[in-house]
Amino acid sequence: MVKYNFSKIERKWRKYWEEKGLYKTKGNKKKPKYYILDMFPYPSGDGLHMGHTESYTASDIIYRFKKLQGYDVLHRQGFDSFGLPAENYAIKTGVHPKKTTEKNIKNYIKQMKMLGFGYDFSNLIRTSSPSYYKWTQWIFGKFFENGLVKRKTDEINWCPSCQTVIANEQVADGKCERCKTKIKQKEVPGWFFKITGFAEDLIKDLDKVDWPEATKKNQRAWIGKSEGAIIKFQIISKSKLSKSNPKSKIQKNENFIKVFTTRPDTLFGATYLVLAPEHKFVASLPENNDLMIRNHEDVKRYIERAKNKTEMERLESKEKTGVKLEGLVAINPANGEKIPIFTADYVLGGYGTGAIMAVPAHDERDFEFAKKYNLPVREVIESENKEQRTRNREQGTRNSKEDCEVYVGSGILINSGKFDGMDSEEAKRAITEFIGGKMTMNYRLRDWSISRQRYWGCPIPIVYSPEGEAKFVGEENLPWLLPEDVNFTPTGEAPLAKSKELKKRTEKIFGKGWTPEADTMDTFVDSSWYFLRYPDTENEKEFCSKEKLKRWLPVDLYIGGAEHTYMHLLYARFFVKAMHGMGLLEFDEPFIKLRHQGMVLDKNGVKMSKSKGNVVNPNDMVKKFGADATRMYMMFAGPLEEDVTWNEEGVKGVYRFLEKIYNLFQNFKFPTSNASKELSRLLHKTIKGVTEDVEGLKFNTAISKLMIFINECPRHKVLPREAMEKFLILLSPFAPFIAEELFNALKSSPSSPFKKGGEPVESIFNQKWPKYDPDMVKDEMIEIVAQVNGKVRDKIQAPADISEEEAKEKVLASEKIQKHIGGKEIKKIIFIKGRLVNIVV
RNA sequence: GGGCAAGUGGCGGAAUUGGCAUACGCGCGACACUUAAAAUGUCGUCCCGUUUUCGGGAUGAGGGUUCAAGUCCCUCCUUGCCCACCA
Numbered sequence: 001m002v003k004y005n006f007s008k009i010e011r012k013w014r015k016y017w018e019e020k021g022l023y024k025t026k027g028n029k030k031k032p033k034y035y036i037l038d039m040f041p042y043p044s045g046d047g048l049h050m051g052h053t054e055s056y057t058a059s060d061i062i063y064r065f066k067k068l069q070g071y072d073v074l075h076r077q078g079f080d081s082f083g084l085p086a087e088n089y090a091i092k093t094g095v096h097p098k099k100t101t102e103k104n105i106k107n108y109i110k111q112m113k114m115l116g117f118g119y120d121f122s123n124l125i126r127t128s129s130p131s132y133y134k135w136t137q138w139i140f141g142k143f144f145e146n147g148l149v150k151r152k153t154d155e156i157n158w159c160p161s162c163q164t165v166i167a168n169e170q171v172a173d174g175k176c177e178r179c180k181t182k183i184k185q186k187e188v189p190g191w192f193f194k195i196t197g198f199a200e201d202l203i204k205d206l207d208k209v210d211w212p213e214a215t216k217k218n219q220r221a222w223i224g225k226s227e228g229a230i231i232k233f234q235i236i237s238k239s240k241l242s243k244s245n246p247k248s249k250i251q252k253n254e255n256f257i258k259v260f261t262t263r264p265d266t267l268f269g270a271t272y273l274v275l276a277p278e279h280k281f282v283a284s285l286p287e288n289n290d291l292m293i294r295n296h297e298d299v300k301r302y303i304e305r306a307k308n309k310t311e312m313e314r315l316e317s318k319e320k321t322g323v324k325l326e327g328l329v330a331i332n333p334a335n336g337e338k339i340p341i342f343t344a345d346y347v348l349g350g351y352g353t354g355a356i357m358a359v360p361a362h363d364e365r366d367f368e369f370a371k372k373y374n375l376p377v378r379e380v381i382e383s384e385n386k387e388q389r390t391r392n393r394e395q396g397t398r399n400s401k402e403d404c405e406v407y408v409g410s411g412i413l414i415n416s417g418k419f420d421g422m423d424s425e426e427a428k429r430a431i432t433e434f435i436g437g438k439m440t441m442n443y444r445l446r447d448w449s450i451s452r453q454r455y456w457g458c459p460i461p462i463v464y465s466p467e468g469e470a471k472f473v474g475e476e477n478l479p480w481l482l483p484e485d486v487n488f489t490p491t492g493e494a495p496l497a498k499s500k501e502l503k504k505r506t507e508k509i510f511g512k513g514w515t516p517e518a519d520t521m522d523t524f525v526d527s528s529w530y531f532l533r534y535p536d537t538e539n540e541k542e543f544c545s546k547e548k549l550k551r552w553l554p555v556d557l558y559i560g561g562a563e564h565t566y567m568h569l570l571y572a573r574f575f576v577k578a579m580h581g582m583g584l585l586e587f588d589e590p591f592i593k594l595r596h597q598g599m600v601l602d603k604n605g606v607k608m609s610k611s612k613g614n615v616v617n618p619n620d621m622v623k624k625f626g627a628d629a630t631r632m633y634m635m636f637a638g639p640l641e642e643d644v645t646w647n648e649e650g651v652k653g654v655y656r657f658l659e660k661i662y663n664l665f666q667n668f669k670f671p672t673s674n675a676s677k678e679l680s681r682l683l684h685k686t687i688k689g690v691t692e693d694v695e696g697l698k699f700n701t702a703i704s705k706l707m708i709f710i711n712e713c714p715r716h717k718v719l720p721r722e723a724m725e726k727f728l729i730l731l732s733p734f735a736p737f738i739a740e741e742l743f744n745a746l747k748s749s750p751s752s753p754f755k756k757g758g759e760p761v762e763s764i765f766n767q768k769w770p771k772y773d774p775d776m777v778k779d780e781m782i783e784i785v786a787q788v789n790g791k792v793r794d795k796i797q798a799p800a801d802i803s804e805e806e807a808k809e810k811v812l813a814s815e816k817i818q819k820h821i822g823g824k825e826i827k828k829i830i831f832i833k834g835r836l837v838n839i840v841v
Numbered sequence: 842g843g844g845c846a847a848g849u850g851g852c853g854g855a856a857u858u859g860g861c862a863u864a865c866g867c868g869c870g871a872c873a874c875u876u877a878a879a880a881u882g883u884c885g886u887c888c889c890g891u892u893u894u895c896g897g898g899a900u901g902a903g904g905g906u907u908c909a910a911g912u913c914c915c916u917c918c919u920u921g922c923c924c925a926c927c928a
Binding site for chain 2: 001213214217218221222224226228259260261262263274320345346347348350351352355356357358359363364365366368442443444562563565566599605607636637638639641642643644645647649650651652653654656657700701703704705706707708711783785787789790791792795827828829830832835836838839840
């Protein structure tokens with residue numbers, strides 16, 4: 001037993017690979033291309049975690065596999081290096097984010113090298129470097145010129161702790177996704193990308209890509225397309241109806257509220273209207289001379305409260321609240337009925353028109369509200385189901401306190417005038433047409449708010465004229481540098497506003513009175529296009545040359561966490577579609593194939609987290625077991641897309657496997673003779689199995705096949721050198737260090753590998769992935785399973801190509817089979833070629 | 842509340858996609874080597890009864906389709922993840 005000195009071996013090859021520039025993409029156009037992409041990390045102070053280790057190992061395996069198969073492979077890495085943690089650290093310590101970020105990046109690179117990831121480390125991109133963000137700004141400029149960017153003052157999510165605006169997608173449970181602080185609504189001017197204009201394509205084109213179905217489904221749900229109608233309700237003052245009001249003349253037709261509904265077929269059942277507290281109509285009431293609201297103070301108070309609703313209130317009581325707008329009524333356009341109007345926070349300001357027609361008989365939320373405020377419930381849809389119909393018959397408009405069910409399905413119309421008896425699907429169009437409304441598509445997706453009042457981000461390349469007009473700074477002024485003379489302490493005002501240098505720069509270029517935009521961009525902007533930069537990281541004239549875009553994009557395989565389903569993947573797709581529309585790209589989907597890795601759990605199956613103190617550090621594992629064993633265990637522990645339980649006891653298993661290989665190569669001599677038939681068969685089966693498994697990202701079973709091969713080796717007297725070389729190539733994507741070591745040892749010293757100490761001869765990664773011979777993976781003799789009534793009773797050795805007749809004959813000749821037939825009549829005999837014979841009695 | 846994924850030995854997990862359930866690995870047991878231990882090697886290891894043989898049962902629970910179900914269909918239970926008043 002020779003000691004497997006992994007640290008010595010790994011150190012040696014790490015150095016050698018770097019010196020030889022093994023991972024530089026050479027760009028051989030004669031070879032087919034393959035672009036494999038990792039989700040680049042944010043360089044945090046904690047360093048690479050096990051989740052990175054897993055997904056980067058997976059992509060590294062694919063990279064090496066494709067390279068060995070003769071592909072020209074692009075496999076780059078970079079850092080999403082703008083962002084809040086570095087800035088927050090700067091606020092605490094005064095250390096500039098640039099410094100901490102660079103320091104963290106160095107650590108990440110060290111760790112990536114340690115794990116043997118085959119990146120070209122000479123040109124890793126950083127989104128925070130001017131040579132990168134110059135192009136982020138350039139793309140912003142293109143969006144600006146093409147009308148895809150708008151400035152809007154809006155009620156927007158404001159995080160009081162981060163002192164910045166955040167996107168809808170970054171709010172979870174009413175809290176800031178980053179710092180868990182309760183989000184407030186605040187009126188802030190800011191820049192938006194018009195992603196909503198792409199909603200339809202973002203849904204439709206999901207059909208073109210090979211992504212996990214769940215991810216596609218979630219994206220569709222997030223975009224949230226629904227077909228419905230916009231219906232106008234006229235609003236009038238109750239007082240104006242009576243003659244007591246002397247001002248009353250003819251009702252003006254200007255006061256309308258538009259509602260969005262997916263169920264215009266239920267219009268006759270709309271017994272009240274509800275406006276979101278944010279709805280502009282409510283705010284405009286005091287100035288409205290036509291409409292006198294009697295309880296304005298109450299309404300104002302309610303709106304204030306809704307705005308500041310605490311987290312606790314939101315979670316614990318789902319009970320609906322609201323206030324009636326006293327003195328006003330709406331006219332139901334279908335039947336002319338006067339119905340009350342409410343404002344209530346169960347209606348969302350940001351969806352549809354921010355107003356709904358309430359149909360309590362056919363909507364659970366409306367029903368709940370109606371019950372609480374004792375509002376009428378009128379059934380207008382009858383289920384086609386008979387039992388339900390008799391139960392519902394003749395109930396008409398009821399008092400909502402009565403116990404009744406809400407029927408949300410489709411059916412036949414009742415209580416709906418001339419539409420009675422019509423099918424509800426048909427009635428949607430008919431009723432909409434009847435009242436002069438129109439059918440529309442509505443999306444849940446909001447425009448993407450990208451302005452952040454933070455320092456450590458990409459400056460928005462906009463300046464304002466003395467008149468306040470926004471202007472793109474122009475290509476010639478890019479990169480529009482992030483100023484250095486800035487105090488990071490958050491005050492609610494954007495830090496860049498305090499930079500004298502930025503103000504001076506702006507006036508110098510554009511003239512006196514011009515002012516710079518002080519907001520920086522959401523970091524999701526930086527990560528929405530980085531994969532377009534990878535093929536051409538050094539290009540100073542273009543974000544990527546046309547030629548290289550054509551050569552490399554779109555990405556063939558993207559591997560990363562499922563947590564990016566909504567934001568990153570959606571935004572990246574939007575960028576590509578927008579750039580495609582401007583003629584900058586020839587393709588319109590960035591990632592052809594996408595796969596997620598699962599989470600890494602501790603040995604008790606609990607998610608690793610700092611607060612639980614159960615985080616496993618890849619550095620420790622590499623120190624203890626080596627990079628090869630660490631990589632291999634991650635892949636062996638289970639399927640890539642499922643969670644991995646990190647159990648050190650389990651790592652021992654792959655460690656022992658590597659040690660076994662190492663020793664096997666010391667103790668045997670490897671003659672150039674031919675392999676025995678049996679060994680050849682095993683080798684070819686292994687080649688086939690491993691190739692297919694790697695292609696399907698089934699690394700766990702690929703490794704088990706490698707193990708089976710090695711387990712069999714001691715049974716063979718002769719292990720020919722060619723077979724063992726092929727084995728090492730199969731092993732190399734998983735355990736690159738040991739494979740390289742043993743391969744070189746084998747090459748350098750034909751009879752006794754280790755006599756000469758295994759000096760580097762040629763890298764295993766410049767070899768060819770072995771091919772299997774289809775004839776060699778088939779066995780000559782096979783075992784036919786013999787069943788009686790589906791139960792295995794015997795196994796019979798037979799030639800692989802045995803005919804149906806022969807197989808049946810052989811099985812019937814078996815004593816065991818005859819015993820189980822027991823003289824009964826044979827009804828049927830099933831024969832599955834090469835597999836089984838089943839006798840049915 | 843909705844969506845998605847998953848339930849297979851003591852544990853991580855396999856199963857040619859409907860055809861021998863439990864590959865591979867961990868753990869455990871016995872033996873060998875050793876003064877001893879570790880390491881390593883060999884054999885064994887789903888459960889029950891007979892302990893070579895043989896028979897029965899088992900893939901969360903129950904039902905169905907089929908010659909044949911871990912795999913397909915229906916009902917239910919459990920766990921995890923994501924989204925949650927989207928009209």
